[in-house]
Amino acid sequence: MPLHADWADIALRLTCAFAASLIIGLDRELHERAAGMRTTILVCLAACFSMICANLLLSQTGKEPGSFVQLDVMRLPLGILTGMGFIGAGAIMRRDDGFVLGVTTAATLWFVTVMGLCFGAGLYLLGGCAFGLAFITLWLLKRVEHHIQHDREARLVVILGREGPSEEELRRLLAHPPFRIRRMAMRLEPDSGRRELRYDLRYSAGVGAPPPALVADLAGRRGVEQVDWEF
Structure with missing residues (x-):
């Protein structure tokens, strides 16, 4: 970080921070995710401004003879980074079914903060590397995720008539990959002979x-009245 920064250098830092955070936020905006374009831009610019402010105060550091005050300019960007940790933690939610939401949002906010600090310090190469890695992670790896086989949970509900398949037959069908049975429940209506599995x-x-x-x-088998699939 240079000791003295002119206005042209400051404008370049702000422009880099704005452009990089705009592109990162655009991905989340297009997919209607939290922390969209405006949020990422504001977070990144706030970090960038704090680092520029610290840079401009560098020439005022040091202890004068007879003075008991010493200015630590790095506390300002450090406070910004710590504050974003609390904001990111607030974006994470846990649903009643145990599913956790908002982790990527929190990580994105944290990351654009660090990226803004890099541009604010005039470290263009480091900030550019951060932007490139963020672009690969948020845009390109998302395409790869669609081709990865995830281990997921699902519920299958089958309502059978008297002539429907037996429980053993259904169990055999579900005993082969990619399925694994975790729990099974059955409800029987003696009068009608209907079974709900x-x-x-x-x-x-x-x-x-x-x-x-x-x-x-x-659904196409004889005696099967209804099939519900939830995942």
């Missing part, structure tokens, strides 16, 4: 994958 499953599938072919196969 509930299976809590784990299975491997990509992001946004359609229901497995087994669902359509079960």
Whole structure:
């Protein structure tokens, strides 16, 4: 970080921080995620301004003879970084079903803060590397995620008539990959002979994958009155 920064250098730092945070926030804006374009821009510019302020105060550091005051200019960007940690933690939520939301939002806010500090300090190469890695992580790796087989949870509910498949037959169908049965429950109506079978499953599938072919196969079998698939 240079001891003296002119206005042209300051404008370049702010421009780099604005452009980089805009592109990162655009990805979240397009997918209607929290911490969109305006949020990432404001966070990054706040960090950048704090680092520029610390840079401009560098020439005022040091202890004068007879003075008991010593100015630590790095406390300002450090406070910004610490404050963003609290804001990021507030963006993380845990649902009743145990699913955690907002982790990527918190990480994005934390990251653009650090990136803003890099540009604010005049470390353009380091800030550019941060932006490049963020672009790869948020844009390109998202495409890769769609091709990765995730271990997911699902619930299969099958309502059978008297002539429907037996419980053993359904269990055999669900005992093969990519399915694993975690829990099973059954409700029987003695008068009508209807059976309601509930299976809590784990299975491997990509992001946004359609229901497995087994669902359509079960729905087309004789004696199967209804098939529900939740995941």
